Structure formats: C-alpha cells, structure tokens
Amino acid sequence: VNELHPNAELSPDLYDQLKDYVQFTQEDAARLRTLLPVVRPHFAAIADHFYERVLTFPDAMAVFTEGSAQVERLKKTMVRWLETGLSGPHDHAYFRSRSKIGQVHVLIGLPQHYMFTAMNVMRVDLQKRVLDLAHDSTMTLGEARSTMDAIDRLLDIELAIMLHTYREDSEKRMRDKERLATIGQLAASIGHDLRNPLGVIESSLFIIRRRIGEDDKLSRHLGRISDQVAVCNRIVTDLLEMARNRPPRLKLERLRALTEQAQSSLTVPPGVEIVLDIPAELEFPADAGLMSQALMNLMSNAVLAITSLGDGCGTVTVSGRRIHEAGTPERVEIAVSDTGPGFEPRILNRVFEPLFSTRAKGTGLGLALVKSVAERHGGLVRAANAPDGGAVVRLTMPASLPAPDPTPSAH
Numbered sequence: 001v002n003e004l005h006p007n008a009e010l011s012p013d014l015y016d017q018l019k020d021y022v023q024f025t026q027e028d029a030a031r032l033r034t035l036l037p038v039v040r041p042h043f044a045a046i047a048d049h050f051y052e053r054v055l056t057f058p059d060a061m062a063v064f065t066e067g068s069a070q071v072e073r074l075k076k077t078m079v080r081w082l083e084t085g086l087s088g089p090h091d092h093a094y095f096r097s098r099s100k101i102g103q104v105h106v107l108i109g110l111p112q113h114y115m116f117t118a119m120n121v122m123r124v125d126l127q128k129r130v131l132d133l134a135h136d137s138t139m140t141l142g143e144a145r146s147t148m149d150a151i152d153r154l155l156d157i158e159l160a161i162m163l164h165t166y167r168e169d170s171e172k173r174m175r176d177k178e179r180l181a182t183i184g185q186l187a188a189s190i191g192h193d194l195r196n197p198l199g200v201i202e203s204s205l206f207i208i209r210r211r212i213g214e215d216d217k218l219s220r221h222l223g224r225i226s227d228q229v230a231v232c233n234r235i236v237t238d239l240l241e242m243a244r245n246r247p248p249r250l251k252l253e254r255l256r257a258l259t260e261q262a263q264s265s266l267t268v269p270p271g272v273e274i275v276l277d278i279p280a281e282l283e284f285p286a287d288a289g290l291m292s293q294a295l296m297n298l299m300s301n302a303v304l305a306i307t308s309l310g311d312g313c314g315t316v317t318v319s320g321r322r323i324h325e326a327g328t329p330e331r332v333e334i335a336v337s338d339t340g341p342g343f344e345p346r347i348l349n350r351v352f353e354p355l356f357s358t359r360a361k362g363t364g365l366g367l368a369l370v371k372s373v374a375e376r377h378g379g380l381v382r383a384a385n386a387p388d389g390g391a392v393v394r395l396t397m398p399a400s401l402p403a404p405d406p407t408p409s410a411h
C-alpha cells in the first residue's frame, strides 16, 4: 500500500505554532471574511491566470497527466480553495484539509519550487485586487494595508503547510533509501536461503501430482500451492536482481522468444487472454534473463490488474515494433497493455519508484525492476493509460548493439 505519509496527520500543534508565528489573529480572519464577497467575482480570472502561468513550464506541465480537461477541473478546485481560504474557519479541520492538498502535490510529483512561485502568483493577484479596492475608495488605504497583511499571513501558513508535506516526503525517501540498502544486503542471503526450500516444494509437488491422478479437489489445492510458490520465486528473483544491479550481458535476442519465455512462467487465470503482436524476426540487444524477467513483471501486473476487476476477464497485449524517426537511432518499442482499470492518473509519474505500490500485496519492486532493466539496457520506460482505458507500459530500447569501446590509448 502506498505509504507516502505514514504520519499523514500533521500535528495540530504545528498549525497553532504557525499561526502564532505569523501572528494570524481573529481580526485577520475577519478581514478576509469581509474581503470575500468583494473579490469573489474575480476568482475565476485569478484561477485562469494561475494555470496560465503554470502551463508555460514544461516540467510543471508534466504533472497534468489528464490534459486540458484536468486543468479546467483544477480551476474549479482553485476557486473553492480561495473561497474556503478567505471564509475560514481557520480551525484544525481546515488545517487537516489543507495538509491533504499538500499531500496530493507530493503524490503527483510536482517539484517543490513550484509551490513558492505558484503561491506568489496567488499572493500578487490577490493583493492587486485589494489595491484596486483602495484605488476606487471601496477601502481606505489603512484597511487595504491590513487586509494585504492578512492575506500575506494566510498564504505564508498555506505555504508552510505545503512545504511541510514535502519535507515529510523527502524524509520518507531517505528512509526508503536506507531501507533499500538494507533490503539489498538482506536480499542476497534471504534469496539464496529461500531458493532451496522453494525448489524442494516444487519438485515434491511434481511427484505428488503424478501420484494423485484423478482427484480434482486435491489437484486444485496443489495448483494453488504451486501458484503461490511461483509468486514466492518471483519475489525472490526481483529481490536478487535489485540487489545485484549487474550490467546486462547483451546479445541480439528475438523479442517474441523472450516474451514467450516470460509467459511460460506466468500463471494466467482462465478469463485472461494473452495476445502477442510481435513480428517473429524482431530482434534487439538484450540480456535474456533480465529482459524476460522485466516482461514477466509487466505481464504479471497486467494480469493482476484485470483480475482486480469484477468478472476478472480481459486481454493482455504485448506488442513490439521498430521505430525509426529521422535523425534518431533506430529503436525497438515494446508495449504491454491490458484491459484493466488503468493506473490512477495522478500517480503516473511515480509508479516506477522503488517501494511505491498501490496494491495491497505489492512489494513495490516489480515496476522498479522493469525501469532498472530498461535503463541498464540504454532504454527508457513510460507508463500511461490507453485512451479507451487500461494501462500501457512502453519500453523504448536501442535496436542495435552498442559500438565496442575504442581501444584504450597507450598513454
């Protein structure tokens, strides 16, 4: 389970401290409440301007995984944010809901620095509206000054809450890094220790299977045991691969054969069909062991995604093709797609992070291993949702072997 925020509840004490520090008082809250009806008509324009600015930055854009419809939806969210920000009450429930907003931004992988700049765009826009009120004498200059101070204090608190979430996330990443290092050390020894007993279980199952003959009920149970042994084996292999991180031994391999190899070690339930759309002669440089492991992880995820749905029926398609765009080296694209529910759009940018899993039983290693394998091969990997639903993971791999290293010079 994604445990991005083990201490999701930020301490309410922190909120009280923040309010004390910036000296956000009852008078400030009252000023914002008075301001609300006057600036409300401008909220839509403020939200438009806010996203107009965001959209000029490509890596800010990258967090919008659902395109322009999402931006339109967010504009409405922003209007609500302004409404509740000015109306309050600025109590502990308010603080909790604001912390949740911070968590969403961390979850979607928005770089922290955008929070500063974005909050400032908001600050300047709101202050401009207040100054206008002073200019047309709706407010005295003194009132405008105090109202701008109240806005400043509120937005400082909002920013502090957002940044606090980022800090929690980076602390978690550091803990994860340590955890991964420890997993690395443990994996090799545990992996080896488990391989043997799993092997014994497998060979005994094979013998028992032959003996029990026609007993359907027993066969079913044996089938379940052997499926679970396969799951254990996969976890052990992922762990060992992650721990070793060895450079791939590249050889021209046929994608179709690698995929079939991966498929053969996969348990596919009856409702799921696997379709291979791969030209028989399609070759690329690959480490057969690593690459078929990566393909198996992808196919296994795809199968799990389908079986998580109501009737558990659907199709996993593995396709492969050469792509050659002018001016770039030839690549081989491998896509594994399924008819499951698709990735939750807002976590698309993070699904390859180690220990980031949204599945209750996920180890958070499967997709991380896929990424590591693709990158060790000089390729890259992207996750997306197909237009008609379902997840697609695309690997783009070099199509030919790297040129041999030039002979080192005599110096």
Ligand code: HEM
Pocket (backbone or CB within 6 Å): 054, 060, 061, 063, 064, 065, 070, 074, 077, 078, 081, 100, 101, 104, 105, 108, 110, 114, 115, 118, 119, 122, 346
């Ligand atoms: C002052 C700064 C910001 C505020 C007050 C703000 C406010 C919000 C709110 C209220 C939500 C909804 C949270 C929820 O689902 O519960 C949200 C989500 C989101 N925000 Fe922001 N935001 C800010 C900055 C940004 C920036 C700079 C970007 C992009 C570069 C951004 C992109 C997003 C995205 C992609 C989501 C997820 C939307 C979804 O669920 O579809 N936000 N934001």
